Amino acid sequence: MNAKIALDGVSLWRRTQEEYLYDLKRLLLRALEGKHRKSHRRRVLHDVSLTVGAGEKLGIVGANGSGKSTLLKVICGILRPTAGRVHVHGTIAPLIELGAGFDAELSVVANITYYGVLLGYSRAAIESRVKAILDFAELHDHASEPLKTLSSGMNARLGFAIATETRPDILILDEVLSVGDESFRQKCAERIATFWDADSTIIAVSHDLNFIRSQCTRAIWIDGGCVRMDGPAREVADHYLESVLMVHVIRDRDSLLRRASLRSPAELLVRGHGLDYEGTKVFLVRDGRRRWITDPTWLTAHGYRSPQDVEIVDDAVIRAIPEAEAVVSGSTST
Amino acid sequence: MERISTAGTAWSFPRSARGRLGFRRYAEVVETLARRSLKTKYRGSVLGIYWSLSNPIVMTLVYSAIFGSAFAASYKNSIFLYALSCFCGLALMNFFLQSSSQALPSIVGNGALLNKIRLPVSVFPVSTIAANTFQLLIGVVPFLAIITLASSKSLLNVVALVIPVVSLIMVTAAFGLITSALYVYFRDFQYIYELFGFMLFLTTPIFYPIELVPAQIRPFMVVNPLAAMISSVRDIALSGGPPHLSLLVFSFASGLASLLVGVAIFLCVKGDFMDLL
Numbered sequence: 256m257n258a259k260i261a262l263d264g265v266s267l268w269r270r271t272q273e274e275y276l277y278d279l280k281r282l283l284l285r286a287l288e289g290k291h292r293k294s295h296r297r298r299v300l301h302d303v304s305l306t307v308g309a310g311e312k313l314g315i316v317g318a319n320g321s322g323k324s325t326l327l328k329v330i331c332g333i334l335r336p337t338a339g340r341v342h343v344h345g346t347i348a349p350l351i352e353l354g355a356g357f358d359a360e361l362s363v364v365a366n367i368t369y370y371g372v373l374l375g376y377s378r379a380a381i382e383s384r385v386k387a388i389l390d391f392a393e394l395h396d397h398a399s400e401p402l403k404t405l406s407s408g409m410n411a412r413l414g415f416a417i418a419t420e421t422r423p424d425i426l427i428l429d430e431v432l433s434v435g436d437e438s439f440r441q442k443c444a445e446r447i448a449t450f451w452d453a454d455s456t457i458i459a460v461s462h463d464l465n466f467i468r469s470q471c472t473r474a475i476w477i478d479g480g481c482v483r484m485d486g487p488a489r490e491v492a493d494h495y496l497e498s499v500l501m502v503h504v505i506r507d508r509d510s511l512l513r514r515a516s517l518r519s520p521a522e523l524l525v526r527g528h529g530l531d532y533e534g535t536k537v538f539l540v541r542d543g544r545r546r547w548i549t550d551p552t553w554l555t556a557h558g559y560r561s562p563q564d565v566e567i568v569d570d571a572v573i574r575a576i577p578e579a580e581a582v583v584s585g586s587t588s589t
Numbered sequence: 590m591e592r593i594s595t596a597g598t599a600w601s602f603p604r605s606a607r608g609r610l611g612f613r614r615y616a617e618v619v620e621t622l623a624r625r626s627l628k629t630k631y632r633g634s635v636l637g638i639y640w641s642l643s644n645p646i647v648m649t650l651v652y653s654a655i656f657g658s659a660f661a662a663s664y665k666n667s668i669f670l671y672a673l674s675c676f677c678g679l680a681l682m683n684f685f686l687q688s689s690s691q692a693l694p695s696i697v698g699n700g701a702l703l704n705k706i707r708l709p710v711s712v713f714p715v716s717t718i719a720a721n722t723f724q725l726l727i728g729v730v731p732f733l734a735i736i737t738l739a740s741s742k743s744l745l746n747v748v749a750l751v752i753p754v755v756s757l758i759m760v761t762a763a764f765g766l767i768t769s770a771l772y773v774y775f776r777d778f779q780y781i782y783e784l785f786g787f788m789l790f791l792t793t794p795i796f797y798p799i800e801l802v803p804a805q806i807r808p809f810m811v812v813n814p815l816a817a818m819i820s821s822v823r824d825i826a827l828s829g830g831p832p833h834l835s836l837l838v839f840s841f842a843s844g845l846a847s848l849l850v851g852v853a854i855f856l857c858v859k860g861d862f863m864d865l866l
Contacts, residue, residue: 270864277865279775332707334863347707355705360629372621373706375614 259425259456260307260330265339267300267329267480299325300336301480309424310454314461314471314488316495322480323460327351327427330458345424345456346375352429353414359403363394363413366402371417384420391442392416412439419446426450428459464492615709622716623723642728645679652679652796663798673736673827678795678819680729685761685815686786688721692765693772693779700866710859714769718762730754737826746825749832753821756844760814763851770858773865793819817843 300322307313317323328334329341331349356373357366367388371381389395392412397405405413428447451457451470461467467474467488474491476484484491631637652675657668664670695713696703703710730750737746772778793815794802802810810816817840825832 270861277774277776279777279781282775328704333704335860349706351705356702358625358629361625365625365628369621369625372617373702373708375707377614378617378621 259309259311259344260305260458261340261342262303262305262330263340263342265300265303265305265329265336265341266298267325267334268296268337269299271295271297299480300329302339303480303482304339305475305482305485307456307458309456311473312451312457312459312471314459314467314474314492315477316461316464316467316474316492317477317483318499321477323477324351324429325480326477327429327458327460331427343425347425347427348374348418348423349427350415350418350429351427353411353418355414357402357410357414360401362399362401363389363405364398366413367417370414371420374418376421380421381417388413388416388420391420391446393439408436408439415443419450422450422453422455425456425458428457428461430461464496468492615712618708618712619716619719622712623720626717626720627723638724638727641683641724642680642732645676645683645729648679649676656796660798660801663800670827674823675796677733677736677823677826678793680732681757681819681822682790682793682795682815684721684725684729685757685764686790688718688761689764689768690779690782690786691721692717693768693782695765696769696862697772697776697866703863703866710862711766711855714765715762718758718765721761722758725754725758733822733826740827740829741825741831743831746832749825749837750822752837753818753825753840756821756840757815757818759844759848760818763847764814766851766855770855770862773862774858789813789815795819814843814847 303326315323315326325334327349329336330343331347331351332341332343356370358369361369364385367385368378368381371384371388372378376384389398392409392415394405394409394413397409402410402413426447457471459467459471471488473486474488475482476491476495484494627638631640649672653668653672657671660671661668664674692714695717696710699713702708733750733754734747737750738744768778768782775781792810793813794810799807799810817836821832821836821840824836
């Protein structure tokens with residue numbers, strides 16, 4: 256396989272900042288008192304091995320603080336691993352907090368060349384693209400104004416336009432998929448879609464499991480700095496969801512009936528309107544009354560936190576049960 | 590996300606963000622950062638750069654007014670010569686102090702950026718020094734060249750100016766790298782550095798003749814990293830005679846040595862930077 260990214264046994268230890276004094280005066284005084292503390296290090300990534308081939312669309316799921324963004328930073332070369340090797344072939348465009356490097360005092364055009372060079376364009380390349388970027392960001396009227404006069408939405412538009420002006424070999428998405436108002440959002444989506452269709456390698460971190468399921472071919476689940484699971488996006492997202500909500504994800508009709516110990520789907524009642532929660536649509540609650548619940552907060556509020564109580568059923572399963580479908584579409588509360 | 594395929598859209602490919610950061614890329618980033626800081630400082634006015642001369646000129650006038658007559662004896666009884674000597678010292682010292690104190694917060698100040706975009710950490714102090722060097726070369730150096738030409742009437746002296754100026758830039762770069770690195774670790778370092786800067790200013794014979802310093806103290810002043818460059822510039826620009834080779838060699842050697850030490854310290858400690866930003 257034509258590997259674009261290869262991580263081999265990557266571990267990262269970082270100094271914990273709270274342990275650190277940041278203060279020469281106090282450090283000296285403490286040293287005089289004999290209370291010198293050694294710097295403390297914490298393991299953020301542990302033995303991560305990962306190969307991403309050309310054109311692969313990899314999703315990364317995991318809880319907050321599990322090391323997803325850190326992993327992206329290692330791939331981008333922002334952080335150096337303590338152990339292990341990172342090989343990256345091709346150009347990377349990191350869409351991480353767009354516009355973080357803008358200078359509010361400079362004009363929009365000056366910011367394009369400035370930020371563009373920081374992102375990795377050559378000066379000549381970015382200068383020849385200024386017009387195209389202004390076009391895309393729809394900021395021609397503001398070209399010579401200082402950036403501080405722009406709204407935050409315009410800022411984000413500019414950041415997106417610069418970062419995606421050329422198609423990168425590898426695109427890194429950290430929850431930044433679309434910015435600005437609705438029409439611009441659409442433009443962003445279109446542009447990213449072209450990357451998606453072309454053979455760009457894409458790595459996306461998202462809490463939107465729906466997105467991971469539908470857009471990624473493969474996913475990894477990062478837990479405590481380790482790769483807990485690596486496989487088809489659908490499977491990984493399901494397992495992740497099961498662990499988080501402590502629920503079962505059901506993907507076929509028979510196991511649904513078996514689990515709910517129903518004789519026929521007609522026993523189901525439906526509550527709620529939408530059937531949309533993180534890609535798996537409906538919760539079947541085993542409380543004797545067998546209801547469909549669509550609202551996850553309802554679940555937690557009622558204390559359903561274990562796999563014995565809650566099952567999540569895929570949309571397709573519902574469709575496969577004509578009776579259930581009928582109840583769903585005419586859904587009202589119980 | 591909506592999937593809309595826009596077939597036929599041609600995406601051009603050239604990108605310089607290769608896996609390895611080449612020298613050209615480094616230079617380009619430094620240039621861009623330096624341009625930005627000059628641009629925001631002077632808002633595009635070319636004359637703005639000469640504004641940087643106003644500080645040493647005003648200070649020279651003040652020192653000449655107060656100490657000029659008292660110290661004139663050491664300057665061939667000429668207050669004018671005292672003023673020129675004072676100006677050379679102040680302009681160079683000013684460059685050093687301003688660059689290094691601007692470089693000091695440069696890494697910490699760009700910590701957020703370093704966490705978002707892959708950049709070599711050193712570009713921030715280096716670009717600060719580069720911007721100040723540009724200012725020095727446009728503003729102060731032509732001034733020194735004119736003084737030199739007027740006093741020595743020798744092009745050799747004008748050319749020789751290059752050596753102490755380059756040495757000074759090397760020392761400044763070394764201090765910029767070291768202070769910016771230390772500030773990552775110690776956020777109270779700038780107060781200490783202010784004190785250091787003031788000490789350096791006082792212990793460098795800028796507005797007083799070195800003969801004023803007691804003979805037993807004078808040997809210690811050799812440690813001053815700037816003394817050699819400043820006396821070399823004065824020797825070339827004001828003495829009227831040919832440049833002293835020993836001063837040139839000494840200033841260049843100490844400049845190079847400081848730069849190497851500065852780079853070595855920076856490389857040693859930069860590994861932990863990202864964890865502390």
